[in-house]
Amino acid sequence: MHLLESLFPSGCKLNHKIILTGRITNSNDLCKLYKKAFFSISYGQAGLSILQSFGFGAPFLCLENAVSGGEIFNIKNNYNGYLAKSDNEFKKHMIELTTDYNLYYKLGKNAYDYYSEYCTIDKMVCTFNLLINK
Secondary structure, eight states: OOHHHHHSOTTOTTGGGOOOOOOOOOHHHHHHHHHHOSOEEOSSBOSTHHHHHHHTTOOEEEETTOBOSSGGGGOOBTTTEEEESSHHHHHHHHHHHHHOHHHHHHHHHHHHHHIIIIISHHHHHHHHHHHHHO
């Protein structure tokens, strides 16, 4: 069974609003989608898409044990996204972010602010320079 089918049965009123686009390589297309997005999800993998999502002001949702190269540590649970412990918690957070505008707005702003403070290319270059020069 597909994840969305298990989280949102066929009678769910959200099914027609959920679009799985697959790979997107055009940055303009990506920007248009992020402008309409409530959040970004990656169920079992948490890579650079976290930083991309934050850069567009979209909270990130994944499982707390998602495979990651370390990017998952940028997700501050309940601040700029969610690290769900189970499928039920994953579903709960998806519903919260699509029904509570204040929560969506707060987490999205926090995601963008976090990105601006810690994750821009300039910030990362400075961190690498500090580590290399130690």
